[in-house]
Amino acid sequence: MGRKRLQESVDGRPTVHTVAARAGVSIASASRVLNGVGGSPETIRKVRAAAAEVGYVPNAIARSLQSQRTGLVALAVEDIGNPVYVEMMRAIEAVVASSGRQLLVHATGGRIDNETALLRRLANRYVDGMIVSPIRVTDDHLTALVDSPVPVVVVGQLGADAAVDNVRTDSRHGVALAVDHLVATGRHRIGFVNGPLDTVPGTARDAGFRAALTHHGIPLDEDLIEVGDFQYAAGREATQRLLARTDPDALVCANDLIAVGALHALLAAGRRVPQDVAVVGMDDTELARMMFPQLSSVSLGSAERGRRAAELLLQRIADPSLPPRREQVPPSLAIRASSGTTLPAPRPADPPTNHPSSEGVTS
């Protein structure tokens, strides 16, 4: 009496057929018992026993095909080494877990094709929904987003007309907060270390910086603007280049990783922070508090944005017919040691520092 081959899956693992046969019941009964719905005591006993004996574990793919859901939600971010995304992820995770789902994260590494590929793959039913936070957005990208088979929520700026749920912040205003603060504490030669200009946050922050200077009537000095990547090493190098050609008394950095790089470059160059140069980062991540001196940083509400995005996503999964919504989280500034000191001006006792540029310090 040979083994019935058909009862087990192609790779030899037991299926519901296997346990049904072993328990001497139909697959329907087996399935019912395994799902804890219905079944006579005797049937339950037999099926449970059979399942345990063969080590049955259900095939989630098959189940999903039938049930049209996977219990998974994905988050796609550019660089998971950036603590801002970690914070966002934690907030999302908390919400998602409360719906009994699990969160998976994918780091796209900024490769745009990677991100679209991910959308095409994951979004095709592997997950119940997806949150993506792209830093570069192409048209191709956008269409991939809007006609995704599963709900998608975008964290970050998006064209005004895009029919996608969207949670954003006003990073231009965020930069303005930093500049306001630095100006208020007597800084005049304010530098800006930005990320790539072909990214959405990069352009927004650049525009914000220029607007803020204009608003304060400070003439723009292109020497004070430097661009690198949104990363530590790039921030350090960009700051070195900037220091090589000019002499700022403050630096606004487009994110905390850059700010840490800047801090490092400044200290290595013998500048004191904040006495000689004040530093303000953006994103207000844990990293800012881990530095010494602790970094002032503009919070863009990453955790809050994550939380809201997750809620939007869950709502849309529950009811896909909802109209596209847009939410906005305001930025705020956390002032810490790296910019805490007020420069000479407000403290007449102190002589001006020996910056060649300090001639403007009068009042």
Next chain:
Amino acid sequence: MGRKRLQESVDGRPTVHTVAARAGVSIASASRVLNGVGGSPETIRKVRAAAAEVGYVPNAIARSLQSQRTGLVALAVEDIGNPVYVEMMRAIEAVVASSGRQLLVHATGGRIDNETALLRRLANRYVDGMIVSPIRVTDDHLTALVDSPVPVVVVGQLGADAAVDNVRTDSRHGVALAVDHLVATGRHRIGFVNGPLDTVPGTARDAGFRAALTHHGIPLDEDLIEVGDFQYAAGREATQRLLARTDPDALVCANDLIAVGALHALLAAGRRVPQDVAVVGMDDTELARMMFPQLSSVSLGSAERGRRAAELLLQRIADPSLPPRREQVPPSLAIRASSGTTLPAPRPADPPTNHPSSEGVTS
């Protein structure tokens, strides 16, 4: 002539039936064209057109059920805020991508049930394979690992007899490297800030530290040992507690996050690093290089371990019948500014520092 309801999926999206009907061909032909295998020029044209018109996008779940693969690989780590896992992830990602698969990361948050739940869910065919790096291992856990339906590779220590592919390092030896270095540079009151003792790395590093002291004939002072979490804030607080009761001239920290916390606590307490207290971290992450002073750190070869784990996984996916393998990556020490200075002893010109504990410095 009413719409044939059966042709589209239950949620209204087009299926291969939809495009086949629209193109006037069989679903077999439609599928072939969509997969780029076979089909006459005319059929190809019709199917492509139909697919485009209805906006067809294949259901990956259904495809996976048939093909028994998903093209996805998962990595489960405890805390993705820890840069060591980011490094590991990057290394894994590179390997995995070369096989045309995509990597998904799940942060278990150290909740053991979460990790087993993930295994039970993901491993049930949602992914082609999985790499997990557990810090707490229970028996339940272990059985979940060994009879996972998909290949699993474990990064980290595991019982000697576990029949699972495993990539590990020798973190006891790693701690010894740190202690050796500190002793060689004249440190005598070496403290140790560890993570929880109910974790695998926690116990290993504790054992390593005690063994290393014994090896150097240094009597053990329990006051010099403090335990917290493997995180920044916990490391800072643990160090504060330690400083409140004793006065070390060096600190070994069980990972870089703790080391950064320790650094912060030391600086805040007015200790100079490395002049008063040398600090050595573990994992040698980018974070160590981001600090000022830069942190010495014991590399446990995280990237290398990740790379190897990914390779093992791919091999096992290709051939599940392979015997369980185990690989080991040796630790090494990166010496940087935070422990770079040699204490008084080897430099007779310098007077001993005013530590109450420096009476032992004679030669």
Next chain:
DNA sequence: CAGACTCCCGGAAACGTTTACAGCTATCGG
């Protein structure tokens, strides 16, 4: 011009699960 060969096509089975439906037995109320 006949046979072999190639190519393309459609029907149908398969992947492993859940579930609608109908039939059966046993119990209960009248």
Next chain:
DNA sequence: CCGATAGCTGTAAACGTTTCCGGGAGTCTG
């Protein structure tokens, strides 16, 4: 004691895809 009802059970369809297989048309060779 009979009909209705409740509870289990098994058969079969469905989820959306890929692929085996057999048949038909066309092309090439001898």
